[in-house]
Amino acid sequence: xxxxxxxxxxxxxxxxxxxxxxxxxxxxxxxxxxxxxxxxxxxxxxxxxxxxxxxxxxxxxxxxxxxxxxxxxxxxxxxxxxxxxxxxxxxxxxxxxxxxxxxxxxxxxxxxxxxxxxxxxxxxxxxxxxxxxxxxxxxxxxxxxxxxxxxxxxxxxxxxxxxxxxxxxxxxxxxxxxxxxxxxxxxxxxxxxxxxxxxxxxxxxxxxxxxxxxxxxxxxxxxxxxxxxxxxxxxxxxxxxxxxxxxxx
Amino acid sequence: xxxxxxxxxxxxxxxxxxxxxxxxxxxxxxxxxxxxxxxxxxxxxxxxxxxxxxxxxxxxxxxxxxxxxxxxxxxxxxxxxxxxxxxxxxxxxxxxxxxxxxxxxxxxxxxxxxxxxxxxxxxxxxxxxxxxxxxxxxxxxxxxxxxxxxxxxxxxxxxxxxxxxxxxxxxxxxxxxxxxxxxxxxxxxxxxxxxxxxxxxxxxxxxxxxxxxxxxxxxxxxxxxxxxxxxxxxxxxxxxxxxxxxxxx
DNA sequence: ACAAAAGTGTTCGGGTTACACCCATGT
DNA sequence: ACATGGGTGTAACCCGAACACTTTTGT
Numbered sequence: 332x333x334x335x336x337x338x339x340x341x342x343x344x345x346x347x348x349x350x351x352x353x354x355x356x357x358x359x360x361x362x363x364x365x366x367x368x369x370x371x372x373x374x375x376x377x378x379x380x381x382x383x384x385x386x387x388x389x390x391x392x393x394x395x396x397x398x399x400x401x402x403x404x405x406x407x408x409x410x411x412x413x414x415x416x417x418x419x420x421x422x423x424x425x426x427x428x429x430x431x432x433x434x435x436x437x438x439x440x441x442x443x444x445x446x447x448x449x450x451x452x453x454x455x456x457x458x459x460x461x462x463x464x465x466x467x468x469x470x471x472x473x474x475x476x477x478x479x480x481x482x483x484x485x486x487x488x489x490x491x492x493x494x495x496x497x498x499x500x501x502x503x504x505x506x507x508x509x510x511x512x513x514x515x516x517x518x519x520x521x522x523x524x525x526x527x528x529x530x531x532x533x534x535x536x537x538x539x540x541x542x543x544x545x546x547x548x549x550x551x552x553x554x555x556x557x558x559x560x561x562x563x564x565x566x567x568x569x570x571x572x573x574x575x576x577x578x579x580x
Numbered sequence: 581x582x583x584x585x586x587x588x589x590x591x592x593x594x595x596x597x598x599x600x601x602x603x604x605x606x607x608x609x610x611x612x613x614x615x616x617x618x619x620x621x622x623x624x625x626x627x628x629x630x631x632x633x634x635x636x637x638x639x640x641x642x643x644x645x646x647x648x649x650x651x652x653x654x655x656x657x658x659x660x661x662x663x664x665x666x667x668x669x670x671x672x673x674x675x676x677x678x679x680x681x682x683x684x685x686x687x688x689x690x691x692x693x694x695x696x697x698x699x700x701x702x703x704x705x706x707x708x709x710x711x712x713x714x715x716x717x718x719x720x721x722x723x724x725x726x727x728x729x730x731x732x733x734x735x736x737x738x739x740x741x742x743x744x745x746x747x748x749x750x751x752x753x754x755x756x757x758x759x760x761x762x763x764x765x766x767x768x769x770x771x772x773x774x775x776x777x778x779x780x781x782x783x784x785x786x787x788x789x790x791x792x793x794x795x796x797x798x799x800x801x802x803x804x805x806x807x808x809x810x811x812x813x814x815x816x817x818x819x820x821x822x823x824x825x826x827x828x829x
Numbered sequence: 830a831c832a833a834a835a836g837t838g839t840t841c842g843g844g845t846t847a848c849a850c851c852c853a854t855g856t
Numbered sequence: 857a858c859a860t861g862g863g864t865g866t867a868a869c870c871c872g873a874a875c876a877c878t879t880t881t882g883t
Contacts, residue, residue, distance in 0.1 A: 428649025
């Protein structure tokens with residue numbers, strides 16, 4: 332904390348502070364495929380290219396100092412999806428601050444990732460009228476090779492992080508339907524972890540979550556085609572985790 | 581990225597951007613104890629209290645845009661220790677941006693942790709003449725209950741993160757003497773992980789690092805008091821890892 | 830001889846991997 | 857009967873946890 336003598340070091344110039352934005356990597360799993368929400372830019376620079384949802388941090392220098400950085404992330408989420416951040420897991424990813432990452436001016440981006448249930452994802456739509464948006468497949472690299480700014484780098488880090496997160500937590504519930512079969516949950520793990528699971532090995536992991544009460548069986552069966560019906564399950568509410576947190580999980 | 585229309589949203593006001601600083605949690609291990617480098621503030625607010633080393637990000641709005649955020653962290657490290665960041669591991673921790681965390685103005689802090697070999701740590705001294713600094717024990721909570729700003733929170737997160745990092749990587753080499761005994765390396769693990777290791781279990785882990793070439797035996801023996809001499813070891817240079825990186829390890 | 834620290838082995842439980850076949854249903 | 861997807865068991869290996877005694881040296 333050394334802005335003590337800012338006036339001395341930075342020769343009194345209007346706005347010698349950087350802009351601060353929150354960029355969001357909003358993930359969901361649709362049709363066994365990891366998707367990310369992108370919005371098409373309608374202003375330069377990078378007009379017409381796809382970008383992560385983003386907002387500038389609101390700052391006041393009078394009275395209160397504006398919004399917490401977490402609130403800016405929440406707001407960005409709401410602007411991008413039209414949804415409340417409740418029951419959606421969101422966590423800080425990394426802060427990107429390379430000089431020149433925005434050609435217009437100095438911008439520091441605090442990037443977050445969010446995990447959105449598919450049932451909500453299909454309802455998502457930016458609050459800004461007419462903003463073109465789309466869920467892109469993360470594994471088909473085509474579009475995100477050319478994202479605006481350094482967003483491809485941010486997305487890549489998010490995709491890496493989510494794999495680890497799903498591996499060491501129960502957070503898959505944030506990407507699963509409320510009611511699901513074992514195979515459906517397996518496909519969530521496979522999509523987020525960028526790998527295949529053996530069905531027997533996956534069921535052992537699944538069974539552990541049943542044993543410790545994370546997952547409970549749900550009444551009824553799921554019929555698919557002319558095949559044996561599958562049991563259905565749901566996550567126990569008490570296994571849910573705070574929406575926004577900073578722990579290292 | 582939406583500073584497109586900043587002028588519309590924030591009623592044209594001088595400096596409506598937040599200040600951005602880099603705060604460093606610089607760790608070392610001295611006498612089997614995890615230490616953190618703190619500097620006593622000589623200006624308000626929190627004049628006289630201990631704080632993490634910090635610097636404001638250098639921003640220009642003409643030509644180049646100033647320094648990368650990583651460079652600001654490096655510079656903060658150099659100012660705080662007088663040392664180059666080479667052979668010292670440094671990684672981004674978290675970005676803290678609560679409104680009001682600095683009473684003077686809106687400040688966003690990008691926090692990093694750094695791991696410094698004890699041999700260098702004892703030579704460390706802020707480049708700023710006469711700045712009071714000290715290595716504080718992290719486990720004796722006394723001082724850091726009253727750190728400036730939210731630095732206690734930052735330090736706590738750093739201490740949590742380092743435990744995990746040492747657990748899943750070879751990064752202990754950044755906190756070990758160049759030449760060390762098994763017991764000495766064990767004490768590095770114990771200090772950083774806030775727990776005790778059984779000597780036999782630790783040696784098994786140690787042996788794995790020997791087997792995969794991370795650690796190699798060093799000629800000679802270490803004599804301590806009237807006891808059996810210990811073999812000495814060193815980390816193989818090729819097990820070193822880039823100084824500054826963003827991967828999730 | 831004794832004090833001091835170095836060094837050593839085994840058992841158990843749990844997790845991960847790899848791997849191939851039978852079951853229940855609809856048509 | 858057959859096609860479809862649901863469901864299952866075992867062996868090998870690695871890892872972490874718990875636990876107590878012998879060895880080598882200096883004095």
